[in-house]
Amino acid sequence: MAASSKSSVVLKAVKQVMVQMCPFESNVRSTREFLFMVGSEKARATNMNCEVSTVVKHDKSEPVVDITFTDGERLVMKGAKLTGQEMLQAFQSRCLAKDTQAQAKK
Amino acid sequence: MAATLCGTLLAKSGWLPLTQCGRVRHMSKSVTRHKRPMHIIKQKLMAVTEYIPPKRLAAGAYPSQNKKVEVESGLVLILKKEVKKVFQDCKMIAVVQNNASNSEDMLTLRHRLHKHSLTVKFFPNQVMRSFLKDSEFCNMAPLFIGSTVLIVSTQGKVKEMLSTLRGSPQMVLLGACVDGTLLSAQGVQHYSKLPSVSVVQGELVSGLTLLSSRTASLLQHHPARLSALLQQYVSQQGAPAAEPRPQESEGVAAQS
Numbered sequence: 001m002a003a004s005s006k007s008s009v010v011l012k013a014v015k016q017v018m019v020q021m022c023p024f025e026s027n028v029r030s031t032r033e034f035l036f037m038v039g040s041e042k043a044r045a046t047n048m049n050c051e052v053s054t055v056v057k058h059d060k061s062e063p064v065v066d067i068t069f070t071d072g073e074r075l076v077m078k079g080a081k082l083t084g085q086e087m088l089q090a091f092q093s094r095c096l097a098k099d100t101q102a103q104a105k106k
Numbered sequence: 107m108a109a110t111l112c113g114t115l116l117a118k119s120g121w122l123p124l125t126q127c128g129r130v131r132h133m134s135k136s137v138t139r140h141k142r143p144m145h146i147i148k149q150k151l152m153a154v155t156e157y158i159p160p161k162r163l164a165a166g167a168y169p170s171q172n173k174k175v176e177v178e179s180g181l182v183l184i185l186k187k188e189v190k191k192v193f194q195d196c197k198m199i200a201v202v203q204n205n206a207s208n209s210e211d212m213l214t215l216r217h218r219l220h221k222h223s224l225t226v227k228f229f230p231n232q233v234m235r236s237f238l239k240d241s242e243f244c245n246m247a248p249l250f251i252g253s254t255v256l257i258v259s260t261q262g263k264v265k266e267m268l269s270t271l272r273g274s275p276q277m278v279l280l281g282a283c284v285d286g287t288l289l290s291a292q293g294v295q296h297y298s299k300l301p302s303v304s305v306v307q308g309e310l311v312s313g314l315t316l317l318s319s320r321t322a323s324l325l326q327h328h329p330a331r332l333s334a335l336l337q338q339y340v341s342q343q344g345a346p347a348a349e350p351r352p353q354e355s356e357g358v359a360a361q362s
Contacts, residue, residue, distance in 0.1 A: 023203075023249050023280040024290065032203065032252045039205030039276055052205075054278045058290035 009043040009088070011050045013098040015070050020055045021063035021079075031063035033084030034077075038091075067091065069098060178236070185233045192227060193243065193283075196258040200267060200282035200294070201249045207276050215274050219257065222266040227256040245288055249280050264298040 011017075019035050021028045037043065039052045063079040065087065075094055077087050136142075144152070178186075193199065207215075216226050231250045238247045255277070257267060262284055271277050282294045289297060300306075 024245070026248055028248075029251050035203075035278075036205050036252055041206050041208050044276075052275075056278060056280060056291040058292060 009037055009040070009046070009092070010095060011038070011043055011047040013069050013071075013095055013102075014047060014050045014067060016050065016068045017052045018055065018066040018068075019053070019063075020057060020061070020066070022057050022059065022061060024058065025060060025063075027080040028063045030082050030084040030087060031065060031079035034065060034079065034087045034091075037084070037088055069094075071098070073098075182233055182236070185229060186237050189229055189233065189237045190241075192256070192258055193241070196260055198259045198262045198264060198267075198282060198284045200257040201246070201280045202255045202257055202271065203278045203280055204253055204255050205276040205278070206253070207274065211274060211276070215270065215277070218270045218273070219267070222259075222263050222270070223261065224257055224259045224263060224267055224270075227258055229256065243283060243288070246281065246283060254280070264294060268295065268298055 017038055019031060021031050023032075035052075035054060044050070044052065065075075065077040065079060067075040067077075069075070073094075075091065077090065079087060134142075204212075212226075219226060231252075231254065234250045234254075235247055238244050238250075259267070264282075264284065268279075271279055279291050279294065281291060282289050284294070284297060301309075
């Protein structure tokens with residue numbers, strides 16, 4: 001599994017991460033990689049209140065990652081045609097944008 | 107170089123050379139230590155006139171040079187044998203993804219599972235995939251991506267495994283192979299809710315003998331009722347004799 005250049009995943013602005021996938025399909029690799037990176041000890045230590053839940057299905061549905069932020073915004077990523085890196089980058093850019101917004105408000 | 111030297115010497119002495127002698131060519135060397143850069147036209151010519159060997163189309167006549175025969179190392183073979191043994195011995199093999207649980211969590215989990223005689227096995231994905239593609243369990247191969255852990259048991263203790271895994275949120279059950287049948291996560295949950303074999307057998311037997319038992323009870327219905335009534339009569343007779351007699355006889359007449 002490739003490690004991203006900025007390997008720290010900060011979940012401070014995240015309320016809940018819900019991952020839904022069918023492990024027997026062939027398009028779940030990136031979703032599983034994303035789950036591994038987000039569900040790691042370091043990431044979870046950044047925010048103990050954030051729930052990372054996984055729903056394992058078997059109905060040939062597409063893998064979906066649903067992230068709910070603390071201010072109510074939702075980020076939905078459909079991982080069938082994305083790589084793990086792209087998903088992580090999108091997630092981190094949203095987190096960064098939120099951080100800058102929060103700092104600007106202060 | 108010699109020509110230039112001559113030219114300079116003669117110029118210093120003051121003698122004006124003839125134009126023919128003075129026609130000196132200053133050419134670069136033909137023999138150099140490095141590779142002499144070719145003129146662009148010569149380069150083009152060499153590229154166009156390169157030798158192209160004939161392609162041999164006969165398959166099998168010459169072995170293809172690009173084919174690499176992969177020889178699996180000794181460790182991989184040993185691990186494969188172990189995996190084979192696990193698949194032969196164990197009734198239940200579950201595949202679980204662990205999202206980087208730390209060693210303490212792992213130890214606690216292993217301890218809890220050990221109480222129910224469930225063992226945790228770690229095998230590299232490459233070994234698993236190369237074993238599975240040759241065996242009959244090839245449909246399990248897509249489960250083995252990322253960091254996976256096998257939970258195996260010789261007895262099918264699915265309920266205990268599920269209850270233990272519920273305690274650790276970062277372990278995600280992906281699928282299981284129970285009694286040679288591949289199950290998804292939901293299938294495993296349904297399997298755990300099934301009643302035991304003896305209960306199911308009892309239900310089956312009772313369902314089959316339902317009709318014949320009904321016939322038997324129908325046949326025995328009348329004599330059984332008569333004997334019950336007579337017993338009741340006897341017990342009432344045995345009770346204090348102050349009981350009024352017509353009531354008893356009325357009761358018996360009404361029921362018969």
